[in-house]
Every structure is written in C-alpha cells, then in structure tokens.
Amino acid sequence: MQIKYLGTAAAEAIPALFCHCAICEQARQKKGKEIRARTNVLIDELMIDFSPDAFYNMVRYDLDYGKLEHLLITHSHVDHFDAAELVMRNPGVYSNGLGNRVLHLYGNAMVGKVFKKISEIDNQGQAIAGIQFHELTYGVPVRCGSFTVTALKANHKPDEDAMIYLLEKEGKHVLYAHDTGELDPSVYAYLKQQHITLDFVSLDCTCGKLNCRDGHMGFENMLKVRDRLKPYFKTNTTVAVSHFSHNGKLSHSELESICQKHGIAPTYDGIVFAI
Numbered sequence: 001m002q003i004k005y006l007g008t009a010a011a012e013a014i015p016a017l018f019c020h021c022a023i024c025e026q027a028r029q030k031k032g033k034e035i036r037a038r039t040n041v042l043i044d045e046l047m048i049d050f051s052p053d054a055f056y057n058m059v060r061y062d063l064d065y066g067k068l069e070h071l072l073i074t075h076s077h078v079d080h081f082d083a084a085e086l087v088m089r090n091p092g093v094y095s096n097g098l099g100n101r102v103l104h105l106y107g108n109a110m111v112g113k114v115f116k117k118i119s120e121i122d123n124q125g126q127a128i129a130g131i132q133f134h135e136l137t138y139g140v141p142v143r144c145g146s147f148t149v150t151a152l153k154a155n156h157k158p159d160e161d162a163m164i165y166l167l168e169k170e171g172k173h174v175l176y177a178h179d180t181g182e183l184d185p186s187v188y189a190y191l192k193q194q195h196i197t198l199d200f201v202s203l204d205c206t207c208g209k210l211n212c213r214d215g216h217m218g219f220e221n222m223l224k225v226r227d228r229l230k231p232y233f234k235t236n237t238t239v240a241v242s243h244f245s246h247n248g249k250l251s252h253s254e255l256e257s258i259c260q261k262h263g264i265a266p267t268y269d270g271i272v273f274a275i
C-alpha cells in the first residue's frame, strides 16, 4: 500500500492566502517543504478528501482524476470538500472521454447535502452524471475498490457526523484521523472490539505548539493519543502527523526536530509512505 500526502496544511494553507505572520513569511522565503497545500491524500487508488488545491495537485503530481473511482470525504469543511470542482466532471460540458466510469463519492449526510446543493447551483439543478453518492454510517464497513473502509467518529465539527477512517487492505490497517481532536472513546472501543492492529496512523497536528484537545490537536495532545493507541500497534507501526496551521507556530524544520525526538514521522507535500 502506498500513502501519498498531496497536501498537509489546514484550511488556510501555508503560506496562508492573506497572512503576514512569521510562519507564512518564512515559508514564502524558504519554499520547499515549508509550503503546504490543503490536506488531501491518495492511498493506492483511493482518494481521501478533495481540497481546493485539486488543480494544483493534478498538475504537480501528474494525477488523473478521470480514472478516480473512489473518493472518501471526511467532513464538509471546504478545505476537505471543494464540491464545486466536482461539477467539472460533468460529461460533455467540462469533461470528455470518461466512458461509463462512475466516481463513487462517500461521506456523511452533510457531504451529500453540500454535493446536492452545488449540483443545483452550478449545474442548472441537475445531478452531476457519473458521480454516485454513498452515505456512510459510523462503525459500518463498506467496500471501496480494494479497501474495506469503516467510518469512525471524529472529535470535530459536532453539527455533522465528521469522520475519521479505518482502512483495511490485504490484512494491513491504516487509521486516517483528519480532522479530529483527541480521539473519541468509541474509536478505541472499536479497535479493541474488532481486535485491530494498526500498521499506519495519520494524526491531526493542526495546533502545533499550542494545547488543543477538541476539534484539532497540538503536538502534545497528539502524543497523548499516540500513547493511548499503543495497545493496537505492531512493533513497526508508523505514526505520521499532518494538517498543519500557521497558528501552531511550527515551521517544517522545527517539526522535523521535535518529531525525531518522539519517533513520529513528519509529513510534507508529496511525501510517500509504503506499508
């Protein structure tokens, strides 16, 4: 399994579009790994989230969205679900040569609502042909391509069923936890009940140096969660961190040095993990 981080920032990106803070200014100067697009990953053929940087990612990583068949959305915040870009899949108007291929879109009820709304606004009230929405429920596994995917409760955006995902493929398990604060007790309970051992965990680290328990996590909060997840680890489980905000006051170079002390894998745009 290959996990590619297309983007690793929180909603405003780094440098943030309208910001002059120290983190954004150093990113503008140094560039390279200090530049972060909005959080979005590709795990083999499965994409998680569709960020406002979809076009930028397509060009810089040579992605072919026309071949994409499975798109999981974590929640309806616009940095994770830029629904308007999906209108561009409309065949014969904005896209060509897709044949009968269907893009399966998975998410909670709010994601379904946003997708329907954007079809109404930007597509003359018509559903977008070739995209099929599937509503997910916490704790109920579904098949997505070569993966079995289970949505679990995120500690984030309580006005909808925000989701983190447990992915299984060929006996390997990935816990993808963006966006979330310290994990909901139901997540540990599910791992225990299902006797899951994790090969790879991606944890929210939005708040960097700050303390943040709910909604998102700071580095120290993330370490607490990592420790609580240890009973579900193998000897070689990788723990990576992502979804960084400039407000967390961590440059990538600083992040690398604190991650090294704690055995955590820092992410940057374009990094690939093979598990």
Ligand SMILES: [Zn+2]
Pocket: 010, 011, 039, 077, 079, 080, 179, 243
């Ligand atoms: Zn986010």
Ligand SMILES: [Zn+2]
Pocket: 015, 016, 019, 020, 021, 022, 023, 024, 025, 246, 247
């Ligand atoms: Zn800034």
Ligand SMILES: [Zn+2]
Pocket: 075, 077, 156, 157, 179
């Ligand atoms: Zn969010």
